[in-house]
């Protein structure tokens with residue numbers, strides 16, 4: 368599709384081709400922008416090759432300026448900077464003709480308004496670079512790898528403040544990123560949602576459901592300080 372500002376607008380994100388989410392999104396986009404927009408929806412489930420190919424087409428046919436809308440619901444500022452960097456590398460001297468923004472595929476009315484606000488779009492020149500050496504160059508010391516579910520149902524059950532408390536308790540106990548301590552990794556849904564908030568521990572392999580601050584403190588003390596599993600907090604199979 369085109370707008371007053373852009374010769375081409377491409378929409379890139381997961382689940383835009385197949386499945387229930389795609390069906391709904393394609394219907395809403397068609398109602399909002401017209402059927403021709405479907406040709407500008409690029410599914411990234413299998414990677415970004417299709418997007419890069421379309422960008423190359425736009426560059427070679429001077430269909431510019433070009434706006435790429437990132438529809439990934441897990442997108443972030445870092446992902447947007449990555450996308451800008453990739454587009455800059457492909458566009459070379461014409462990078463000043465490429466722009467990106469992040470949009471929500473589930474709210475097409477807001478998305479349509481966003482397309483008309485170029486002041487909210489980012490160019491693909493002077494993209495912030497990652498420093499070559501920084502504080503995140505090494506694997507932190509740890510004995511346990513703890514996976515904290517940040518999926519939608521655990522979040523709805525109050526997981527995020529519990530995980531914040533967990534980090535604080537581990538740190539206070541001297542067990543956060545220490546030789547005998549814990550390295551925390553946040554995840555999306557780990558699947559036993561109905562028993563969540565879900566926390567799993569490796570390499571020992573326990574799956575815990577942690578529902579309040581008292582259980583966080585008990586887990587830290589018994590599992591990570593006294594180094595014994597807490598059967599009362601373990602999920603049923």
Ligand code: FES
Pocket residue numbers: 516517518519520521522555556557558559560561563564565
């Ligand atoms: S949302 Fe946490 S296990 Fe599914």
